[in-house]
Amino acid sequence: MLFPLFALVGLVDTVYLVYKRRKSEALVCPLKGDCSFVLNSKYNKFLGIHTDIIGLAYYLCIVLGLLIMLGIGVFSYIIPSGTITISGYVFFGIMLGIIVATFLAFLMTLRMLYIQFIVIKKMCFWCLLSSLCIIGMTCIIVIPSIISAITIILHPGLLMISN
Numbered sequence: 001m002l003f004p005l006f007a008l009v010g011l012v013d014t015v016y017l018v019y020k021r022r023k024s025e026a027l028v029c030p031l032k033g034d035c036s037f038v039l040n041s042k043y044n045k046f047l048g049i050h051t052d053i054i055g056l057a058y059y060l061c062i063v064l065g066l067l068i069m070l071g072i073g074v075f076s077y078i079i080p081s082g083t084i085t086i087s088g089y090v091f092f093g094i095m096l097g098i099i100v101a102t103f104l105a106f107l108m109t110l111r112m113l114y115i116q117f118i119v120i121k122k123m124c125f126w127c128l129l130s131s132l133c134i135i136g137m138t139c140i141i142v143i144p145s146i147i148s149a150i151t152i153i154l155h156p157g158l159l160m161i162s163n
Contacts, residue, residue: 003140004066010133011059017052017126031125038124043115051112055130058105062137065094099145106138 017039020027027035038044044051069091109131116123 003137004063006133006136006140007059007062007066010055010130010137011063013126013130013133014052014056014059017130018050018056021050021052027124027126029125031123031128033123033125035124035126037122038116038120038127041115041120041122043112043120046108046111051108054108055105058101061101062098065098069094099142102134102137103142105134106142109134 017027019025021039021044027039029035039052046054112127113131116127
């Protein structure tokens with residue numbers, strides 16, 4: 001239940017960041033940090049794209065993926081099936097996409113935290129909030145997925161499916 005909450009908080013957060021940056025308005029920073037400096041620094045780009053836009057795209061994809069999975073889950077209860085259906089493959093594909101995207105977002109978060117704490121030595125509450133959301137999402141979905149994968153690799157007998 002926390003994963004969708006983190007995704008929604010992150011979405012609202014990045015919408016605020018993108019809006020303020022595009023309007024060239026100062027950010028309200030509850031930590032008395034320098035949010036505008038961080039948001040407008042040269043480090044707010046990755047491969048030429050503003051990191052707040054990358055974050056917004058990430059959160060939009062996650063929320064959309066969760067909504068599609070919710071729809072597939074509801075649909076599968078309406079039409080029960082004994083075999084894996086197309087919706088099962090779509091569900092798995094979306095789940096895998098969410099795991100991979102969250103892992104990549106976590107790597108980007110580590111980069112942004114390094115920049116804030118070590119390079120520019122300025123903090124942005126809104127950036128830290130997004131970082132907290134991604135770290136929480138990583139703990140909820142990526143780490144358990146990696147542990148499960150390692151367990152299955154080390155103990156392939158766990159995958160035996162009985163009829």
